[in-house]
């Protein structure tokens with residue numbers, strides 16, 4: 064058992080050194096770009112009044128979920144907060160169904176009843192989409208409890224934010240997860256801020272990856288802007304869980320480029336801070352550089368991918384606009400199973 | 401092809417805004433994700449990022465322009481060599497978007513009207529005749545109440561998520577950190593159960609904490625301390641440990657925020673002995689009752705509403721005024737039927753009364769204001785006069801405040817009733833996200849009108 068920090072600022076991986084294939088890099092590039100373009104489109108539709116309420120974009124954090132999804136097998140589960148669009152796209156849910164849920168239409172994953180924060184897919188083992196900060200953490204441990212009970216080797220990825228990491232129920236879940244050796248990976252997406260509160264303003268114990276040690280859970284801090292580093296850390300954590308050794312904590316150091324939700328003026332950080340992250344740490348640019356730098360792909364190939372992604376996203380926006388509102392009779396359905 | 405960039409909606413309730421500043425000029429190249437303008441909404445100044453790439457062909461709305469409607473073209477992006485006056489790409493999206501905006505604004509009660517609501521009833525019993533009045537929003541009234549009480553009593557302090565440096569998630573505590581400092585305006589981590597318990601302990605230790613829940617949906621994380629620690633201990637201690645604390649924040653449905661963020665807890669908290677529960681409608685009541693709550697030696701649950709925050713009302717311009725608990729307010733006198741409501745339910749009640757007056761039905765409208773202790777006398781006296789009653793609230797129908805009122809009226813004024821009491825509430829479903837379903841899930845003015853007609857056999 065250990066807690067380690069792979070100093071995020073210097074840990075950027077080199078494509079060649081890690082022997083990563085062209086196909087693999089292109090897959091990451093495509094998946095991260097899909098999330099980014101999708102989220103930009105969602106922001107635009109919000110601006111046009113087609114999406115309402117809260118809408119939390121995942122732009123900047125793409126490498127976390129794409130890197131970890133690369134470690135999964137069929138049967139593995141995932142659960143997260145309201146900042147969930149990226150997780151859904153990365154686990155293979157359709158852009159059309161996600162976008163149509165954002166516009167509150169019949170073609171959405173919850174048939175328009177859930178909205179941006181509340182989508183689910185049994186088929187893809189995606190358990191939400193939760194609006195109460197921290198609530199998904201014991202739920203994730205519970206999904207792992209069921210897998211352990213049934214005796215399979217599935218793993219549950221339980222995602223939560225740096226702000227959520229202070230909720231008491233997180234530590235209740237840690238204790239039981241270790242006590243009962245539950246196969247759950249607690250993924251802390253540390254994007255530096257919980258709404259307007261920086262990590263430093265919410266705790267003096269800022270090494271979030273080390274907070275499981277008191278319960279016996281190993282933890283690791285990872286450069287969450289580097290998809291290859293995420294993947295490597297994810298593989299180790301998954302192996303630990305599948306071997307029946309209990310839970311694992313991964314603290315992903317990442318950054319959200321946009322405000323907390325659409326109505327956040329983000330006065331708690333400087334424009335320079337955001338621009339510096341974009342310029343120096345961008346996850347998509349990193350993979351792009353690896354591909355071009357190692358001569359694994361040329362500009363034209365990447366342009367073609369950009370175009371494909373744009374088409375998928377535009378089609379999802381069209382679908383989300385064309386899909387009808389749910390029928391009025393839906394008001395009273397689905398209250399009970 | 402030229403692309404027109406449209407004025408964005410930057411919050412769930414924004415319909416228009418001010419184009420504060422352009423960060424690009426004509427001729428500049430714009431990249432996707434680049435911040436191109438600063439836009440002021442009712443709550444904040446927001447940065448606006450470009451989605452499409454291109455060259456700024458023409459700025460269509462000058463910096464400093466206010467009242468720019470959502471979806472109005474504000475800037476034209478062109479490609480190199482293209483004419484800035486070229487007609488933009490036909491934006492099929494625009495028509496759809498306009499429809500969507502209209503749909504969003506359609507639940508008239510949800511859209512905030514900034515016009516002051518006139519007091520129809522005769523001089524208020526809450527302040528002396530001739531008192532000068534000023535217009536202010538519910539948001540400002542709540543802020544003033546807290547600031548005045550903090551000035552008057554050094555033991556009053558505010559605690560909650562984003563109340564300090566962020567100036568409040570809904571800007572209720574704006575400026576309080578500057579005036580009172582971080583000792584008295586305390587930003588907490590997102591740990592409702594912990595900070596609520598800490599606040600209860602601090603109240604027993606001699607402070608008068610105000611706990612802000614960002615919204616009351618999150619008070620469920622802390623409800624054990626509100627009920628088991630704050631509400632019951634005075635009784636359990638034989639009267640030794642009263643708990644002078646206020647739990648306040650936005651309660652009830654906002655706009656399009658889904659099932660976990662849209663719930664009215666009025667009836668939940670009002671069922672608990674040991675708590676006092678307040679749910680104001682007007683800004684004057686928000687101010688007077690919040691001051692009263694802060695001074696009360698008991699735990700007070702103070703239920704606000706996000707949609708009401710921006711609404712303006714007349715508020716007495718007095719250096720220090722409070723409104724006593726357990727006193728309903730008659731907003732409108734009438735003879736044919738009584739509508740009893742509270743909080744945002746008053747919007748439907750007053751709208752319905754206006755519409756019914758046109759049909760010759762004279763409705764008395766009572767705002768309970770305090771839900772515990774409840775002013776039964778005012779309600780019963782009105783029913784003795786009108787013999788008919790409709791109760792209105794946004795919460796769930798089962799075990800609602802309206803059910804409690806109907807049962808009380810039946811037990812205490814049965815002989816006066818000419819019709820059964822009808823309850824108009826939110827529907828018996830979790831709040832759906834879809835715009836059309838959300839509208840149906842809430843109580844509507846039309847339902848209140850129909851209910852009053854029904855008790856009047858019209």
Ligand SMILES: Cc1ncc(C[n+]2csc(CCOP(=O)(O)OP(=O)(O)O)c2C)c(N)n1
Nearest residue numbers: 146194195196224225226227256257258618
């Ligand atoms: C129990 C609870 N308290 C407060 C909120 C309001 N809220 C929503 S998101 C958020 C910040 C969470 O930050 P973090 O956990 O870091 O996740 P991020 O948004 O950065 O992804 C807050 C305070 C909530 N939804 N639930």
Ligand SMILES: [Mg+2]
Nearest residue numbers: 224225256257
């Ligand atoms: Mg965060």
